[in-house]
Amino acid sequence: MKSSKEKNTSSYPLFSSVLLAAVLLIHCNCKIPFLSKEKEENPFILLGLFALNQPQVYQWNLPPGFPVPRVPEDNPMSQEKVDLGRFLFYEERLSGNNSKSCGSCHFQRLAFSDGKILSTGISGEKTTRNSQPLFNVAYNARQTWNNILLISLEQQMHVPLFGENPVELGLSIREEEIRERLRGVKNYSELFQKAFPNEAEPISVTNIIKSIASFQRSMISGNSAFDKATYQGQASRLTPSARRGFNFFSSEIAECFHCHDGINFNDSTFHSNTSAKIEPLYHNNALYNVAGTGNPSSNLGLIEVTGNPAHRGGFKTPSLRNIALTFPYMHDGSISCDDNLNPNLPAGQANGATINGCATQALGKVIDHYSNGGFNSTCGAFTSGDTRNASFPCSPHITEYGGNSALAPSAQSTVDTGLIRRFPIQPQEKTDLINFLLSLTDEEFIVDPRFSRP
Numbered sequence: 001m002k003s004s005k006e007k008n009t010s011s012y013p014l015f016s017s018v019l020l021a022a023v024l025l026i027h028c029n030c031k032i033p034f035l036s037k038e039k040e041e042n043p044f045i046l047l048g049l050f051a052l053n054q055p056q057v058y059q060w061n062l063p064p065g066f067p068v069p070r071v072p073e074d075n076p077m078s079q080e081k082v083d084l085g086r087f088l089f090y091e092e093r094l095s096g097n098n099s100k101s102c103g104s105c106h107f108q109r110l111a112f113s114d115g116k117i118l119s120t121g122i123s124g125e126k127t128t129r130n131s132q133p134l135f136n137v138a139y140n141a142r143q144t145w146n147n148i149l150l151i152s153l154e155q156q157m158h159v160p161l162f163g164e165n166p167v168e169l170g171l172s173i174r175e176e177e178i179r180e181r182l183r184g185v186k187n188y189s190e191l192f193q194k195a196f197p198n199e200a201e202p203i204s205v206t207n208i209i210k211s212i213a214s215f216q217r218s219m220i221s222g223n224s225a226f227d228k229a230t231y232q233g234q235a236s237r238l239t240p241s242a243r244r245g246f247n248f249f250s251s252e253i254a255e256c257f258h259c260h261d262g263i264n265f266n267d268s269t270f271h272s273n274t275s276a277k278i279e280p281l282y283h284n285n286a287l288y289n290v291a292g293t294g295n296p297s298s299n300l301g302l303i304e305v306t307g308n309p310a311h312r313g314g315f316k317t318p319s320l321r322n323i324a325l326t327f328p329y330m331h332d333g334s335i336s337c338d339d340n341l342n343p344n345l346p347a348g349q350a351n352g353a354t355i356n357g358c359a360t361q362a363l364g365k366v367i368d369h370y371s372n373g374g375f376n377s378t379c380g381a382f383t384s385g386d387t388r389n390a391s392f393p394c395s396p397h398i399t400e401y402g403g404n405s406a407l408a409p410s411a412q413s414t415v416d417t418g419l420i421r422r423f424p425i426q427p428q429e430k431t432d433l434i435n436f437l438l439s440l441t442d443e444e445f446i447v448d449p450r451f452s453r454p
């Protein structure tokens with residue numbers, strides 16, 4: 001759906017830059033050449049003029065080492081929008097039948113993923129791909145697994161709110177009805193008024209989208225043991241094993257870092273000082289090689305959007321932050337731990353399964369996938385359904401083609417065989433690599449009250 005409702009630009013950028021200039025004047029003794037002598041001597045007048053009734057300059061409170069994200073000019077950050085967006089993220093009234101919210105498929109305790117292979121929308125329809133975690137999405141150069149057209153969070157949000165294939169929140173009702181639903185509950189009138197102070201009718205779809213996007217931009221995660229050791233001077237937070245694992249991850253043997261790079265280990269970090277490289281964001285990591293060509297027809301990757309045969313099987317490199325929490329892995333949730341080790345499933349709960357136990361086994365399978373040089377399917381088309389065993393009849397997931405030319409990807413394959421190819425790995429190296437990946441969990445983020453259901 002096109003975002004025709006998005007054209008409503010506001011004058012905040014002007015206000016915020018003037019305000020920022022004013023704040024800078026107070027906080028430093030620097031001379032700002034374009035201001036006249038009197039104004040330079042009394043910056044408080046400036047502040048008084050423009051601060052009146054305007055949102056404060058937003059305080060990012062970024063973890064050490066993190067750059068300021070890029071923010072669209074027509075939706076600058078404000079604490080008021082973030083506060084409102086938190087309510088709306090968890091608001092079931094924003095679904096067709098008042099039953100689900102963003103928070104129904106994005107759980108804080110799982111770094112805002114949902115622990116399922118595929119998610120279920122309000123009408124029981126399954127999503128095509130696995131729910132992605134939400135943290136540091138402010139830095140994403142593109143949103144979702146394979147839609148290169150979705151640049152901003154504002155654009156992406158039309159998919160869950162209004163998308164019909166599949167229906168997620170199914171909000172196909174008129175704007176007036178949405179207003180009716182929100183007015184009179186949870187102080188929404190006041191919250192919208194504060195977030196959009198100069199508007200006659202602040203409760204609107206555009207403003208709902210702007211607020212939820214601002215809330216999502218505020219969801220920054222960067223306080224894992226790895227971060228504490230790397231950026232916060234607490235070297236002892238990283239075990240020697242995890243440290244060795246990071247070195248292996250960053251080696252030309254494992255090649256992981258070529259794709260999972262940057263501050264988010266995802267190849268896609270867009271911030272105020274950089275522009276991101278777009279093309280290399282999408283890779284075919286040899287998850288399938290159906291009939292020597294690539295992915296099963298149910299999920300072809302970037303080619304579905306671009307039509308370019310070279311993009312078959314291409315998916316956005318996922319972040320590895322909080323990876324211990326976000327199984328099942330891959331765009332179709334096809335790599336996970338055994339059910340009885342999975343604490344998100346009844347079988348695992350009956351068995352006393354733990355997050356770390358499941359992640360350890362599942363990440364081991366991911367590492368096997370890569371060290372085997374990828375997956376070769378010899379038993380026909382795959383369909384992503386809900387039952388793991390039925391969906392993946394050729395289990396175990398890993399078969400080998402590394403070194404075996406009869407099984408090697410064909411000329412039509414788009415696997416990057418320079419990076420995805422069999423490599424030697426010792427049991428200790430595998431343990432170390434898993435320990436490094438487990439060190440990327442930010443325990444503070446998943447209980448941070450600023451992001452919880454209000």
Ligand code: HEC
Pocket residue numbers: 089100101102103104105106119120121122127128129130131132133134137140142143144145146147153156157160161167168169212216
């Ligand atoms: C029915 C489950 C469901 C609901 C409800 C839902 N999402 Fe999602 N979300 C998903 C799935 C599945 C994906 C992966 C999309 C894809 O690539 O096909 C996703 C992807 C995303 C992404 C992309 C993240 C990235 O790293 O690229 C963002 C952002 C997002 N959702 C935000 C939201 C917001 C905001 C809402 C509420 C307005 C919402 N979602 C509601 C299931 C859901």
Ligand code: HEC
Pocket residue numbers: 249254255256257258259260282283284285287315316317318319320323326328329330331332363366367370371416419420
């Ligand atoms: C050629 C680029 C590339 C290389 C090299 C690479 N990856 Fe990946 N990785 C990807 C892509 C793309 C995906 C998502 C694939 C999909 O869903 O179809 C992915 C998915 C993953 C996932 C699952 C993440 C999730 O949230 O579902 C993990 C874990 C992972 N990779 C770890 C590694 C490790 C460890 C290495 C090194 C041994 C590595 N990757 C090497 C591109 C790469």
